[in-house]
C-alpha cells in the first residue's frame with residue numbers, strides 16, 4: 153500500500169521545507185533544513201542536495217533518516233522515516249535532477265537524495281488539545297507573522 157497519501161503530498165508540496173535528521177559516525181544526530189524536499193511518488197521523497205556535505209556523508213554509510221515537514225501556520229505536519237540513497241552521477245541522477253528542475257529547482261544540485269518511506273506519523277501541535285480549530289490556529293499564526301513583519305511594513 154502507498155505510504156504517502158494525498159494529504160501528505162499536499163503538505164509537502166506546499167511547504168517544500170523538510171528538516172532532515174541523519175546519524176553521524178559517533179552516533180550523534182545531524183539535523184538540517186532542506187528547502188528542496190518533494191514527493192517523488194507514492195513511496196518516495198526526493199531532496200536536492202545543494203550544500204549538505206554532512207547529510208550526504210552520513211547517508212552513504214548510514215542510510216537511515218527522518219524528515220519532518222510542518223505547516224507552520226496550521227501547526228501540523230508529518231514525520232517520514234526510511235532509508236535513503238544518494239545519486240551523484242549517471243542516468244538516474246540526471247532524471248532526478250530533471251524532476252527537481254520541473255518542480256522549479258534553480259540551485260546547482262550536487263547530488264539527489266531519495267528516501268524510501270517506510271513509516272509516516274502525523275505531527276499535530278498540542279495547541280489543538282484544548283479544542284481549538286484549525287481556522288483559529290491559522291488566524292493566530294497569521295497575526296503573529298504580521299506582528300513579526302511590522303518593521304518591514306513600516307519601511308514600505
Ligand SMILES: Cc1cc2nc3c(=O)[nH]c(=O)nc-3n(C[C@H](O)[C@H](O)[C@H](O)COP(=O)(O)O)c2cc1C
Nearest residue numbers: 182184185186187188200201202203204205206207
Ligand atoms: C531554509 C533553508 C533551506 C535549505 N535547503 C537546502 C536544500 O534544499 N538542500 C541543501 O543541500 N541544503 C539546503 N540548505 C542548507 C543546509 O541546510 C546547510 O548547508 C546545512 O548546514 C547542511 O548541513 P549538513 O551538511 O550537516 O547536512 C538549506 C538551508 C536553509 C536555512
